[in-house]
Amino acid sequence: MKIDQIDLYQIHMPLVAPFETSFGSKDHRNLILARVCADGLVGWGEYASDGPGYSYETVESGWHILKDYLIPLALSAPFSGPRECPERFHRVRGHNFAKSCLEGALWDLFAQRSGLSLRAYLDAGRGITRDRVTVGVSIGIQPSPQKLAEKIETFLQYGYLRIKIKIKPGRDIEDARVARSVLPGRMLMVDANSAYSLADAGVFQAMEDLDLLMIEQPLGYDDIYEHHKLQRQLRTPICLDESIHTPDHARMAIELDACKIINIKQGRSGGLTRAIEIHDLCQAAGMPVWCGGMLETGIGRALNLALASLPNFTLPSDLSASNRYYNPDIIDPPFDINPDGTLSVPTGPGLGVQIVPSRLKAATLRAATFRP
Numbered sequence: 471m472k473i474d475q476i477d478l479y480q481i482h483m484p485l486v487a488p489f490e491t492s493f494g495s496k497d498h499r500n501l502i503l504a505r506v507c508a509d510g511l512v513g514w515g516e517y518a519s520d521g522p523g524y525s526y527e528t529v530e531s532g533w534h535i536l537k538d539y540l541i542p543l544a545l546s547a548p549f550s551g552p553r554e555c556p557e558r559f560h561r562v563r564g565h566n567f568a569k570s571c572l573e574g575a576l577w578d579l580f581a582q583r584s585g586l587s588l589r590a591y592l593d594a595g596r597g598i599t600r601d602r603v604t605v606g607v608s609i610g611i612q613p614s615p616q617k618l619a620e621k622i623e624t625f626l627q628y629g630y631l632r633i634k635i636k637i638k639p640g641r642d643i644e645d646a647r648v649a650r651s652v653l654p655g656r657m658l659m660v661d662a663n664s665a666y667s668l669a670d671a672g673v674f675q676a677m678e679d680l681d682l683l684m685i686e687q688p689l690g691y692d693d694i695y696e697h698h699k700l701q702r703q704l705r706t707p708i709c710l711d712e713s714i715h716t717p718d719h720a721r722m723a724i725e726l727d728a729c730k731i732i733n734i735k736q737g738r739s740g741g742l743t744r745a746i747e748i749h750d751l752c753q754a755a756g757m758p759v760w761c762g763g764m765l766e767t768g769i770g771r772a773l774n775l776a777l778a779s780l781p782n783f784t785l786p787s788d789l790s791a792s793n794r795y796y797n798p799d800i801i802d803p804p805f806d807i808n809p810d811g812t813l814s815v816p817t818g819p820g821l822g823v824q825i826v827p828s829r830l831k832a833a834t835l836r837a838a839t840f841r842p
């Protein structure tokens with residue numbers, strides 16, 4: 471498949487409510503969408519890192535790396551499949567979110583060319599993927615533990631099966647206790663986004679009686695080793711997120727017993743190819759995974775749903791309904807949660823979602839077109 475044209479759009483998307491984590495609060499998202507044309511088809515990819523925060527990648531760095539490095543590489547020769555992307559982009563070190571943006575569009579294109587949904591394309595006739603994905607909701611740090619309790623009650627009414635709360639030093643043990651008190655017997659977890667050190671082990675030991683599903687990324691954003699030391703001190707499973715950028719990182723975490731669960735984000739992993747490799751490694755090791763979110767629009771959400779349809783995604787994923795973050799989303803129809811607490815994986819060709827041109831136009835801050 472020879473790419474004829476790539477268009478980049480930097481878009482500004484207001485969030486329906488501010489989202490606060492241990493590294494700050496956001497009331498909007500700056501994202502990049504890539505529109506890739508080949509063989510008379512159009513594929514879409516999303517760049518979902520508006521760091522520096524969760525990741526070092528910013529919208530400016532993403533635009534630069536895409537425009538000056540990845541797009542010239544993508545236009546330099548035809549692709550025989552999307553799994554070629556990691557090798558094609560290998561000379562660019564890091565910048566995984568930028569790589570995943572183009573790779574996502576190529577998965578969309580190749581699935582469309584096969585006349586298949588991305589889920590069916592990933593399944594390849596093996597019958598291993600599912601058509602619905604169990605989802606949970608991620609709740610940012612609220613003004614007070616009381617407000618957190620109110621927020622949880624609201625999301626339970628929407629049908630989410632698992633609640634995740636963000637924590638930070640000073641807003642941890644009490645928030646977790648309040649959350650547990652309004653969620654007896656339900657799936658509850660905390661996400662620290664790397665806000666603690668090993669010296670804070672007592673904070674997590676104090677949560678041991680709360681029956682948390684997991685504690686996500688308590689220590690350094692690039693650490694695997696100290697998580698292994700912390701996991702030895704805890705019964706509650708540790709889940710790694712920020713630290714796992716490559717299949718090698720996942721293998722190291724598995725070999726060290728640094729965690730019992732991995733949150734897979736295809737953007738953080740540089741695209742679906744590597745994300746699937748991490749999934750397969752974890753599956754072989756008996757380690758469950760789930761799919762994390764980056765507050766994506768419906769484009770990234772559709773890609774994530776196809777990924778999360780793979781069999782080792784046995785824990786609820788952070789893939790909320792569209793209206794959790796955007797109203798309206800850039801796609802139509804939006805994703806809605808099913809009565810059984812799941813999201814349906816799209817069945818149309820490729821990503822199976824439609825961009826609304828007027829919404830894209832209204833959200834666009836800058837655009838650029840690239841041809842061979």
Ligand code: MG
Pocket residue numbers: 661663686687711712733762
């Ligand atoms: Mg996380």
